[in-house]
Structures are given as structure tokens and as C-alpha cells.
Amino acid sequence: MSIPVLNRRFFLSAAAITALQTPWRARASAPVRIGYQRYSTLILLKHLGLLEKMLASRNVSVEWSEFVAGPQLLQAISAGAIDLGQTGDAPPVFAAAAQSDGLIYLGYEPPAPDAEALLVRKDSPIQTLADLRGKRVALNRGSNVHWFLLQALKHAGLSFTDIHPTYLTPPAARAAFESGRLDAWAIWDPYFSSALSSDTRILTTAEGIVENREFFLTSHGFGTERSDLLPIIAEAIAKTDEWAMAHPDDVATIFAKETGLPFDAVRRAVSSRHFSFHRMDEGMIEEQQHLADSLFDAKLIPARPEIVKAVWH
Numbered sequence: 605m606s607i608p609v610l611n612r613r614f615f616l617s618a619a620a621i622t623a624l625q626t627p628w629r630a631r632a633s634a635p636v637r638i639g640y641q642r643y644s645t646l647i648l649l650k651h652l653g654l655l656e657k658m659l660a661s662r663n664v665s666v667e668w669s670e671f672v673a674g675p676q677l678l679q680a681i682s683a684g685a686i687d688l689g690q691t692g693d694a695p696p697v698f699a700a701a702a703q704s705d706g707l708i709y710l711g712y713e714p715p716a717p718d719a720e721a722l723l724v725r726k727d728s729p730i731q732t733l734a735d736l737r738g739k740r741v742a743l744n745r746g747s748n749v750h751w752f753l754l755q756a757l758k759h760a761g762l763s764f765t766d767i768h769p770t771y772l773t774p775p776a777a778r779a780a781f782e783s784g785r786l787d788a789w790a791i792w793d794p795y796f797s798s799a800l801s802s803d804t805r806i807l808t809t810a811e812g813i814v815e816n817r818e819f820f821l822t823s824h825g826f827g828t829e830r831s832d833l834l835p836i837i838a839e840a841i842a843k844t845d846e847w848a849m850a851h852p853d854d855v856a857t858i859f860a861k862e863t864g865l866p867f868d869a870v871r872r873a874v875s876s877r878h879f880s881f882h883r884m885d886e887g888m889i890e891e892q893q894h895l896a897d898s899l900f901d902a903k904l905i906p907a908r909p910e911i912v913k914a915v916w917h
Contacts, residue, residue, distance in 0.1 A: 692748025
């Protein structure tokens with residue numbers, strides 16, 4: 605059962621307090637607490653039960669918690685309520701800017717620029733990115749589309765001060781968009797694919813604008829105290845990605861069931877995604893640092909995180 609938003613906040617606060625009061629060294633056999641979103645490699649890992657099998661010999665179990673989006677998931681990691689999660693490219697930078705030593709990058713997945721887009725109504729007068737000036741654009745604050753929208757505006761010679769950003773979760777944004785209360789909507793898959801209809805038009809995808817990657821992150825405390833588990837977790841994620849590439853229809857079935865979205869829309873979304881786990885390397889550190897520098901220069905974050913200091917070696 606999903607936890608209502610307000611209750612979830614109280615739940616996470618209580619869990620964070622408990623976690624912070626009990627050091628990881630005193631909880632050597634404590635469960636690995638993983639946060640997931642309904643459209644992610646980690647929910648596939650949950651369905652396969654692979655990590656539970658790989659950790660059984662160490663007498664370590666796994667606990668799963670669902671989150672609506674990456675920013676909320678990373679807040680839980682930073683608070684000590686969960687140990688590991690998966691998000692898009694921008695959420696860890698927003699989180700690191702708020703708490704510089706709270707996160708560690710475990711690895712990343714290949715880019716999927718066709719998996720996020722700026723949508724407008726079919727009859728909208730907006731024809732180019734430059735036409736967004738003065739318009740109401742919905743996005744999830746601190747998410748991957750926050751970075752995408754910033755760069756899309758930059759391509760048109762605009763900035764965030766040239767639009768009226770409206771910060772909404774995907775379900776709330778869709779309702780507002782379809783009712784005509786918004787001019788445009790920056791959104792990612794599978795919500796993007798499911799929102800396509802005869803009344804909707806793609807202004808642009810992220811192709812040629814940003815890479816749109818997924819990252820796996822853990823808390824600094826867990827990564828330090830339970831570093832022995834990180835190679836096992838990384839291997840489980842890599843094996844799950846291998847399975848996903850070989851079973852796209854099964855992946856779409858799982859995602860459709862979890863999200864409640866039509867199978868055809870989810871299958872379309874899955875077709876634009878390549879599943880493959882990679883450890884952080886110099887090129888990826890530089891790519892994330894560029895993202896962090898750009899968000900800081902745009903005054904969207906209060907500090908400039910040093911990504912190289914937040915990487916699992």
C-alpha cells in the first residue's frame with residue numbers, strides 16, 4: 605500500500621530518527637533499505653528477487669519503499685530513512701547542493717534523450733522553444749526535466765526568468781495540462797508516452813539537448829559502513845539490466861502493472877530505453893559536474909557540488 609504524501613513525510617521522519625540513532629556498525633545484519641520508483645531498474649530487481657538471493661548467505665534481507673519521484677527518494681536517503689535508490693541526472697545534484705557529503709554515486713545507465721519531452725496542446729500557438737517566453741510550464745522541481753527544461757530554454761536564448769514555472773508532480777501536472785491550465789509540460793517516461801494523444805503535440809524531446817541518464821546512489825553512511833555489500837548490489841543491478849534487455853515485453857508488463865498505465869504506451873517507452881549498468885568513470889563525472897555547474901550558474905541550487913568527491917571507488 606502506498607503511503608499518502610503527508611503520512612509518508614511523518615513516516616520518513618520517524619524512520620530517519622531511528623536510523624540516525626543506531627549506527628550502521630551496530631546493525632551489521634540490518635536490512636538493505638531500497639527506495640524505488642514504479643518505472644525503474646530497481647522495481648525490476650524487486651520483482652526478480654535477485655538481490656534477496658544474493659544477500660541470503662550473509663543473512664541480510666532487503667526492504668523496499670516506493671517514491672513518487674527522484675527528489676523525494678533522495679530526501680529519504682539524505683535523512684537516513686533508506687540506503688539506496690535510483691534517479692535521473694539532476695536530482696542527485698540538487699540533493700548534493702543541499703547536503704554535500706550525503707550521497708555516493710554507484711553507477712549509471714545509458715542515455716535516453718527520447719524518454720523525456722516538452723509537450724503542448726495540439727492547437728497551441730507555441731511552435732518553437734522561443735515561443736515559451738511568458739508561458740506557464742509545468743515540471744517536477746529538482747527532477748531530471750528541471751535540467752532538461754533549463755537547457756531547452758538556453759537553446760532558445762531564454763532562461764527560467766523568461767517563463768512561469770509551475771512545480772507539480774506528474775499526476776497533478778497531467779490534470780492541469782489536459783484541462784488547459786498550462787501552456788506546456790516537461791515530463792519523462794512513462795508519463796510522457798501515456799500522455800500522447802490526438803490532442804497533444806511534442807514540442808521537442810531531449811534529443812540534442814541533454815542526455816537524460818539514470819543513476820544509482822547510496823548514502824555516505826551506508827557506503828562507508830557496508831561497503832562490502834556494494835559490489836553485490838552493483839552485480840545484482842547489472843544482472844537485472846541484462847535480463848531487462850532480453851525481456852522487453854516482460855519489462856513493459858511489470859511497468860504497466862505498477863504504474864497503471866496502458867501496456868502499449870509503456871511498451872513504447874521501454875523501446876526508447878537501453879538497460880545497462882556502468883560504474884562511474886571520468887567522463888561521467890565530468891558530465892555530472894557540468895550539470896552541477898550549470899544549475900549553480902543559473903542560481904537554481906545554492907552551492908556547487910564536487911561530483912568527484914561523491915563517487916564509489
